[in-house]
Amino acid sequence: MPTLLEMAMDTMIRTFHRYSCKEGNRFELSKGELKLLLQRELTEFLSCREDPQLVDKIVQDLDANKDNEVDFNEFVITVAALTVACNDYFVEQLKKKGK
Numbered sequence: 001m002p003t004l005l006e007m008a009m010d011t012m013i014r015t016f017h018r019y020s021c022k023e024g025n026r027f028e029l030s031k032g033e034l035k036l037l038l039q040r041e042l043t044e045f046l047s048c049r050e051d052p053q054l055v056d057k058i059v060q061d062l063d064a065n066k067d068n069e070v071d072f073n074e075f076v077i078t079v080a081a082l083t084v085a086c087n088d089y090f091v092e093q094l095k096k097k098g099k
Helices: 004-020 031-041 043-047 054-062 072-097
Strands: 028-030 069-071
Touching: 004 028, 004 031, 004 072, 028 031, 031 043, 031 054, 031 069, 054 072, 069 072
Parallel strands: none
Antiparallel strands: 028 069
8 A cells, every 4th residue: 555655746746647638748737737737736725825826927937947838847846845835834823823
């Protein structure tokens, strides 16, 4: 039976490829594919942000090599950065509660 971390890694890989195969290069996300992935898969995270342009800003920032597509490495770096930000927020909330 896979561990929780192995299942999380599998989920990231499968999620990326579920969206990357919709158009163009099946191993990279177009801006449209990435935007759809973010809107569908990070719904709760994005809904609590007040910036209506947040998805567009994330898409622009993700494309590190400016080829108008996001490869798996760029995607993973972003997911990791978002995870760190969420953890930092969680830790800060616990500190405020004195736990």
